Amino acid sequence: MTQTLPTPRGTLTPNRPLADLTWLRVGGPADWLFQPADVEDIAAFLAALPPDVAVFPMGVGSNLIVRDGGLRAVVIRLGRGFNAIAIEGEGRLTAGAAALDAHVARRAAEAGLDLTFLRTIPGSIGGAVRMNAGCYGSYVADVLESVRVVLRDGSVVDIPAAALNLRYRQSDLPEGAVVVSATFRAPEGDPAALAQRMEEQIARRDASQPTKERSAGSTFRNPVGHSSTGRADDSHELKAWKVIDDAGMRGATLGGAQMSQMHSNFLINAGGATAADLENLGEAVRKKVFQTSGITLEWEIMRVGEA
Numbered sequence: 677m678t679q680t681l682p683t684p685r686g687t688l689t690p691n692r693p694l695a696d697l698t699w700l701r702v703g704g705p706a707d708w709l710f711q712p713a714d715v716e717d718i719a720a721f722l723a724a725l726p727p728d729v730a731v732f733p734m735g736v737g738s739n740l741i742v743r744d745g746g747l748r749a750v751v752i753r754l755g756r757g758f759n760a761i762a763i764e765g766e767g768r769l770t771a772g773a774a775a776l777d778a779h780v781a782r783r784a785a786e787a788g789l790d791l792t793f794l795r796t797i798p799g800s801i802g803g804a805v806r807m808n809a810g811c812y813g814s815y816v817a818d819v820l821e822s823v824r825v826v827l828r829d830g831s832v833v834d835i836p837a838a839a840l841n842l843r844y845r846q847s848d849l850p851e852g853a854v855v856v857s858a859t860f861r862a863p864e865g866d867p868a869a870l871a872q873r874m875e876e877q878i879a880r881r882d883a884s885q886p887t888k889e890r891s892a893g894s895t896f897r898n899p900v901g902h903s904s905t906g907r908a909d910d911s912h913e914l915k916a917w918k919v920i921d922d923a924g925m926r927g928a929t930l931g932g933a934q935m936s937q938m939h940s941n942f943l944i945n946a947g948g949a950t951a952a953d954l955e956n957l958g959e960a961v962r963k964k965v966f967q968t969s970g971i972t973l974e975w976e977i978m979r980v981g982e983a
Contacts, residue, residue: 681750682724686712694742694751697734699798700892700943702951703742704981706732706751714757715824715832715856722854723830725750731828732980733854736776738799739807739892744951745982752854754802763787767862768821773802773855777809785870789862791819795874796881798893802855808842812877817842819860828852845897845976886936890945895935895958896920896973916973917941920961923968930957943977955979 681688692709695701712718722731730749734740758774761783769789771780781795793814797804805823808816820837827833827850841848849855881887896916917940920926926940932949935957936942943958962973 681708681729682721684710684712684721685714685717686710686721692751694734694737694746697753698737698740698742698892700737700741700890700945700949700951700954702744702945702949702954704744704746704951706747706749708750710750710752711755712752712757715826718752718826718854718856719830719832721830722826722828722852727828731852731854733802733852735774735800735803736798739803739977741892741951741954741977741979743955743979743981743983747981754800754854754856758856759800763789764859767864768859769862770857770859771801772857773800773805775801777801777804781874782871784860784862785865785867785874788864788867788870790865790870791860791862792865792870792873792877796877801858805840805855805858806847806849807845808847809845815842819862821859821861823849823855823859824857825849825853825855832856884939886938886942886944889936889942891936891942892977894941894976895943896941896962897976899971899973914971915941919965919969919971919973923961923964925961925964928957928961930960933957935961951981952983 689709691705693705694703732747732749732751734751734753754774758772760772761775761780762770764770769784777794777797777799781791784791793812797809804816822834822836824834898913898916900914920940925935927937928935931953932945932947933953934944934946936944943954965971965973
């Protein structure tokens with residue numbers, strides 16, 4: 677990328693490989709990687725950035741495939757200046773977008789606030805808001821009060837949760853908006869009981885999911901059973917892993933990519949996989965599931981960039 681960009685106070689790196697910033701450890705370079713100093717730095721940078729330059733906010737890369745050709749964009753990745761967690765009273769907690777979901781859950785529990793569902797969700801708060809993350813029947817939509825974002829034109833705004841149209845694994849955040857923090861209102865609970873619940877959730881997750889492998893969490897969304905709020909009736913929910921199993925694709929491989937033997941809705945880098953291996957295996961699974969059941973699986977993992 678030869679275009680001259682604004683000079684921020686943070687770090688701006690050209691042609692930065694992204695593979696080491698994603699959990700799957702694949703992907704080509706971004707034209708630019710911007711690691712801002714603070715909210716004001718993002719706002720000034722975006723205000724001065726030519727409007728035709730694409731922007732891609734990136735969290736910790738836990739739910740992401742960057743294709744092998746990389747990204748023709750400025751990738752904005754928030755660091756330590758955006759991971760503060762503050763307990764504000766009246767059941768409120770504000771977390772920076774770079775705060776890890778697990779850290780927020782633990783800090784909330786210590787304060788007697790129940791955000792325990794976040795404990796086993798990989799990634800950071802910015803991504804959790806964008807994807808309306810959830811598990812064990814609870815979702816970000818249930819507890820989110822508002823989110824602070826920097827819009828593509830550099831303006832800083834607070835958006836109430838109701839305006840985000842949060843639904844199953846989706847939200848209506850404005851295009852190019854960078855989430856910088858989120859405020860939650862959580863139910864109260866006994867800290868010891870909340871800690872015990874999180875321990876049980878971790879044990880349950882580790883017993884059923886390949887947490888030691890290079891994965892990006894669930895590969896495909898569950899096909900049906902979800903309301904517009906993102907809630908699900910687990911007793912009637914059709915599971916993605918079940919239709920993958922029924923299609924005979926548990927353990928399927930392509931190059932260095934594999935559908936986990938432990939949990940067939942987890943796509944893993946079993947060693948030396950390219951982004952193309954991972955995405956092509958996922959597409960092969962979708963094709964086989966459609967052939968055997970008539971169900972079209974939708975990707976939960978975000979795939980970006982050029983092949």
